[in-house]
Amino acid sequence: MTAFLALVARDLRLALRQGSDAALVVAFFVLAVMLFPFGVGPEPQLLARIAAGVVWVTALLAALLSLDRLFQQDYEDGCLEAIALAPLPLEAAVLAKCLAHWLTTGLPLVAVAPALAALLQLDAGGYLPLVFAMALGTPSLSLVGAVGAALSLGARRAGVLLSLLVLPLYIPVLIFGVAAVEQAVAGFAIRPYLSILTAFLVAALPLAPWAAAAALRPALE
Amino acid sequence: MQRFANPGRFMRLSGKIMPWCGAGAAITFALGLYWALFVAPPDYQQGEAVRIMFVHVPAAWMASFVYAFLALASAVALIWRHALADIAAQAAAPLGAGFTLLCLITGSLWGEPMWGTWWVWDARLTSVLVLFFLYVGYIALVNGFDDPTRGARAGAVLALVGVVNLPIIKFSVDWWNTLHQPASVFRLGGPTIDKSMLAPLLIMAVAFTLYFAAVLMLRMRTAILASRVRTARLGEMEPMAESRGGQQAAGSVG
Numbered sequence: 001m002t003a004f005l006a007l008v009a010r011d012l013r014l015a016l017r018q019g020s021d022a023a024l025v026v027a028f029f030v031l032a033v034m035l036f037p038f039g040v041g042p043e044p045q046l047l048a049r050i051a052a053g054v055v056w057v058t059a060l061l062a063a064l065l066s067l068d069r070l071f072q073q074d075y076e077d078g079c080l081e082a083i084a085l086a087p088l089p090l091e092a093a094v095l096a097k098c099l100a101h102w103l104t105t106g107l108p109l110v111a112v113a114p115a116l117a118a119l120l121q122l123d124a125g126g127y128l129p130l131v132f133a134m135a136l137g138t139p140s141l142s143l144v145g146a147v148g149a150a151l152s153l154g155a156r157r158a159g160v161l162l163s164l165l166v167l168p169l170y171i172p173v174l175i176f177g178v179a180a181v182e183q184a185v186a187g188f189a190i191r192p193y194l195s196i197l198t199a200f201l202v203a204a205l206p207l208a209p210w211a212a213a214a215a216l217r218p219a220l221e
Numbered sequence: 222m223q224r225f226a227n228p229g230r231f232m233r234l235s236g237k238i239m240p241w242c243g244a245g246a247a248i249t250f251a252l253g254l255y256w257a258l259f260v261a262p263p264d265y266q267q268g269e270a271v272r273i274m275f276v277h278v279p280a281a282w283m284a285s286f287v288y289a290f291l292a293l294a295s296a297v298a299l300i301w302r303h304a305l306a307d308i309a310a311q312a313a314a315p316l317g318a319g320f321t322l323l324c325l326i327t328g329s330l331w332g333e334p335m336w337g338t339w340w341v342w343d344a345r346l347t348s349v350l351v352l353f354f355l356y357v358g359y360i361a362l363v364n365g366f367d368d369p370t371r372g373a374r375a376g377a378v379l380a381l382v383g384v385v386n387l388p389i390i391k392f393s394v395d396w397w398n399t400l401h402q403p404a405s406v407f408r409l410g411g412p413t414i415d416k417s418m419l420a421p422l423l424i425m426a427v428a429f430t431l432y433f434a435a436v437l438m439l440r441m442r443t444a445i446l447a448s449r450v451r452t453a454r455l456g457e458m459e460p461m462a463e464s465r466g467g468q469q470a471a472g473s474v475g
């Protein structure tokens with residue numbers, strides 16, 4: 001457990017001292033959402049109709065954008081091999097890195113999302129469901145993304161490959177994340193959608209680190 | 222199972238089985254297509270357009286079946302490190318992608334007259350589209366590395382991760398009530414489809430399966446022969462490299 005926490009603390013420190021990474025992801029998120037009023041026109045009804053989808057899709061892309069730094073840097077400077085050699089199981093190490101990744105990218109996205117939803121004229125009843133849905137959905141994005149990042153580690157054109165691998169697997173989170181917000185705006189219960197998002201997270205928590213560790217091992221040989 | 226993992230034994234066996242599969246596929250395709258396109262009755266609601274089903278449904282079955290095969294071969298490759306399982310998985314992937322694409326295209330052609338639209342974002346259609354992207358991602362990942370064994374192992378892990386999509390495809394029509402009709406052949410309580418259509422459908426399914434088996438074996442044999450050629454070429458180059466090295470050493474001494 002101390003090793004696990006030490007790894008989380010190390011990744012957090014690295015992310016905070018280098019600073020720009022989390023800020024860049026949020027900046028991308030804001031900018032990409034801002035493009036939509038220019039693209040589809042500024043009518044409030046239209047924007048309110050697509051707000052939940054736009055925020056979720058751009059959050060997905062922002063999360064995707066940040067995935068390559070999950071293992072890439074440690075892989076290049078050899079830290080990843082040291083982590084793999086440590087007594088901490090590689091699966092737990094992956095989980096620690098996912099946690100740090102979510103704290104530095106997922107959490108800021110969740111924090112900014114209501115402000116962007118307000119810019120897009122989302123109905124006020126949708127703010128809280130959006131935050132809940134994103135708080136439950138973005139950890140799954142980090143976990144599933146870790147599998148893709150581990151698989152494409154060291155590949156040619158790893159960035160393009162990563163999006164090809166990860167985006168299809170993100171679709172369920174997107175569907176139920178958007179549905180939660182839209183149902184809330186329409187006045188229906190959001191509990192079933194939040195339950196499904198929680199189920200994804202609970203399934204991804206043990207399975208994704210396991211798959212990612214299986215994908216990392218050949219990369220370290 | 223393990224006995225067939227020997228490439229030499231596989232080459233001998235597949236050399237004998239493959240022509241039979243190929244001939245069987247040709248015969249069942251001819252019979253099935255004739256039956257489906259000329260003998261089977263038109264549907265009382267859909268008219269002649271129902272004949273698209275005889276290609277669409279077997280293609281959809283094969284799309285899922287080939288993925289299950291790909292995942293199984295990947296699991297065998299990861300657990301027992303059989304080179305042949307990797308070759309089988311890589312040989313199956315483009316075939317599965319082809320079946321999935323065929324299923325999507327025929328479904329789209331069928332949807333236009335029946336539903337009045339080429340595409341709807343229905344759960345079944347979307348999950349099959351995701352299946353197609355899983356195949357494409359697998360192929361891209363396997364070919365994305367300079368070291369082929371690394372690509373094979375990464376691809377095997379991806380194939381196993383993607384298995385979560387198979388039950389979603391199978392049950393999507395039961396979980397979400399949308400445009401795509403629910404299962405009518407493999408269901409509890411027997412098929413709801415009439416015998417006059419079921420028979421040609423099953424023949425077409427056999428034809429698709431035999432075609433897959435024949436082309437899979439052909440692709441696996443090609444891959445094994447290609448690796449043998451590569452090994453032989455490398456073997457030829459080694460003495461050349463040695464003799465050149467020897468000359469240089471002699472030159473430097475002289």
